[in-house]
Amino acid sequence: MASAAADTGEDTAMIARRWLTEYRAATPATDMLYAAGLDDPAWNAALEELAERAGDDLTAAREKAQRHAEDIGTGFRIAGEGEERPWPLSPVPLLIEKREWQRIAEGIAQRADLLEAILADSYGEQNLVRGGSLPATLLTGSPYFLRPMMGLEPPGGCHLHFVAFDLCRGPAGEWRVLADHLRAPAGAGYALENRLAIARMLGGLQGRLNVERHAPFFAAFREGIAARCKRSDPRIGLLTPGRLNPSYAEQAHLARYLGFLLVEGGDLAVLDDRVYLRTIAGLKRVDALWRRVDPRMIDPLAFDSHSAIGVPGLIDAMAQGEVVIANSPGAGMLEAPAFAAFLPRVCARLTGESLKLANIATWWCGQPRECAEVAGDLDNMVIAPAFGVATNVLSDAMLGSAMPPETRAALIADLERRPQDYVGQEVVRLSTMPVVSDGRLEARPFTLRVFAARGADGSWHVMPGGFAQIGEKPDARAAVMGAGNWSADVVIHGGDPVAPVTLLQPSDTTQLRRNPGTLPSRVADNLFWLGRYLERGEARLGVIRALLGHSISADSGAALAADTVGRLVGLVVEAGAAPQPDSLGRAHLTRFAEAAMDATDGWYSIRAINRQARAIGAISRDRLSADMIRLLDAPYPTRGSALDRAGSLQRRYSALAGLSSEHMARTDAWRFHDLGRRVERAVATVSALLALGDPSATSDDLSALLDLADSQISYRQRYLTGIARVPVLDLIALDPGNPRGIAFQVAAIAAHLEALPRLSDDGLAEPQQALARELAAMVATAQAASFGRDELFAIDNKLADLSNAVARRYFLHGSEPLRAAGLVVG
């Protein structure tokens, strides 16, 4: 029935009409949809589009929206930990007409300018405090008032670059500000993602409603930061606290979307008051940072000395005008709810205008009269900590009427001692919007998060839309809604048709380039080790599968000789994957293989390797394709026999190898990833040769060796007679044409290291290059007939030296001084 209904436009219109009528019958007049009227073309269009996709089944529509959102999110969300969307996407967008939005946007721009002016004064001359417009305690009470910022002229001339506000719509349709977000405004990434998902789902809406797009807003933000920098082609970083931060995924996504480098504190260094990024090509200037790190953690020399995620000296660099930090540390003090009580007056004093977007009514108890008013009217107010941090009595905002008697008594006592810690706020009633619940549309209260960014000309650009957070329960009091539990896309519609703009620039103005930019050392490190872990897993799985009797050898049949099995077991034990089995009997061997796969208690099992690869995948979202991330995120197989699971994992790793060789652009990032793979494969092959390639090797040993090196077919194509040791050795160790052999890996390693950037132009080989050349020469001149343990040990040692040399030269760790002799600064 549903699909039949979706077939004709008339039916979808009828369904939409019925939804609307039913919804309006049970909804208060303060609702967004109700207020727009039954015949509002925009809401009718949105619901028709919904009916077009899901027929009369709203639950299906809801699930579809979530699926789209999840699908879009996969590319940049971390699996396993904190991957749940904090607010699942509702299929019904919030529609706001362009003229109404224009008024909101003007109010936002005015507010952002006002906050900027207050910050400039508070960290400058403090005329507002001296003149009595702002009590001094309003500043000093916030943990985000950072005294070291006093007198510091922010580079580029402004404190605020990107801000967000939570708005609510009151019963009479008026929009007001609930909260300011100035420290690290989160959610812009979700707004982007919601828009993508809704655009996929309600594809026709764009054209029907002339929906305003998000891309110009982000372009304006990027150009705005760039315009504040000293250099004309600035390097801009997004400073993240790291992958343990709950919004890391959003940060990675935004960095990629905006073309910013995703950097952590450890990636940066300050030298002579300039900020540098540690890259594989030496230190590179950084001109601006969009910080998502708590301002108090950003520089251990200026603020919290315990911070391990900051950049020492960053504030000095900022004071010298050498780095733009968006937003200025210290901006967060204006987030304190107590400021709302003073903004109308300060606005009038500074601009001569009244606030275009009002605050919710707020009384700061630090003043005797206001305190008495709040204390006398507790039941009709929300009581909240004045500075956003827990007080002696309250950890969060609370309805006075819902306060338990003992809390109330404690509050009244604390209002005597520390009244400055509290504000009273009016009990805000929120307007509602439709969501899908139990298969029909129901009204739920919502708040709206709006974003604004400073453009190149210094004026504010407001993101057309943003995202709505929707409450779970029908109770429309803001104080009980909490953070909400659904989100909805916010669509600004009407006006002229919107030209399709994206962040893509017109091609004739774009400088062509084929190098994606300098690779940060940390990223190089991660990709190198991702390559090593994946290759290690693949090699280890090969041994386990050989042990479990999966051999394609036609000569030796299914079962290998006991000696060979013993040597294979030795390879696994030596790697620390599992303890030596009691015997080589079938039962013990199976248990042994299972342990080597699954052990968690400190053994270096496949599961442990898989976890490490996955962890690196999680922090390399911005460098890997979505398909690679999906494979890395896929859960560790737990069902089926050890052999089945080993097979499925090995296929997964092979797929990853294929993707990295066929899908990754040939950048330095790819080189490091492939370098890791080559080093690991060479090491694994050396181990296999040491275990199975002795002069005393049996034909079973040699056959297993060919299996491990994936070279059975190559061998058979070359040699029609049976298996013999020297030809096997030549094929696996010395034949440069065998892509599984040592010679091939060594040549590839040398080629990668030659191609990577050098620090100096003196033409001399760097240590890792010299080692690679030596290694390649060693393998190239070796003779199969005389090739034995000594040569293998020498290669093994050289490989270890090489890996260390690569780490020393390119990665962050190691004890080299910050600026080694000859290090390029540029």
Next chain:
Amino acid sequence: MRYAIRHITRFDYAERVGFARCNLRLKPIHWSGQELHDYRLTVQPGGSTAPARAEAGLANVVRLVVTQPVQSLTIESSCTITVDRPVPMPAPDDPTLAQIAADARASRDAGPASPASYLFPSPLIPLDRDIAAWCAQELDPSRGALDAAIALACRIQNEFAFDPTATLVDTPPREAFLKRGGVCQDFAQIMISGLRAAGLPAAYASGYLRTLPPPASRGWSERTPPMHGCCCGAVPSAAGSASIRPTASGWRATMSSSRSAATIPTSPRSTASCWDRVRRTCTYRWMSNRWSRVRPLHSPPAAPM
């Protein structure tokens, strides 16, 4: 009285440090009743020092950068200073605690010397309900400010044991409070927590007290109601009789195991700046991006404080 102060801090690193940065807060600050005649800072084996730019507190902060690899670092700060302050004595016309609290709330000065800067909990001194209740007995709002502060300091001094083994440099006030023991830093922090919980401005200061036997640096709490031109510091310290000595700016009550003649603040700790244990720890950094806090092996001694 004229004093010559020599203060040596030595770091011994576990391994050679390629690149070290420290903030030094050693030079006595401008403070009423004390006059600095000369000051010298030397660092062995060497390094470059410059006044920290991004600092707007009361303390004199010097940024030390050591670029050559070092295994140990010796920082010597020396000065000559004259201290001349009248003895603070409680008087009937002292402002009451209620007045001081109200004045601080209404302050029109957000500067580092303003009481408004010391009303709120700071990272190392959170408000604590138990400490607040315990201190509240001495902090009746109608009581004279100095009288109350001295009473609270005496009570801490009487009921807490001086015990250098009870606490560490980063022990939170609550823990020392529950143990009823610690050193001067703990007592000062407990007192500050109690004063702030009562809505009174209280700052942490550190510097030198003249004591017999030989000197050690101390933390004490300062209440600064500058509206009344009165500055009052009280140091609850080890057992001994309370003695009150003059300070130029008003009242300073000092209690210690021995007579003390001078308190020379070198660095007040403000609400906004999280720097702590100024002379006792130094933050250093080496190349592997690791931060570590060390306790110098030398000066000032871990005990007695």
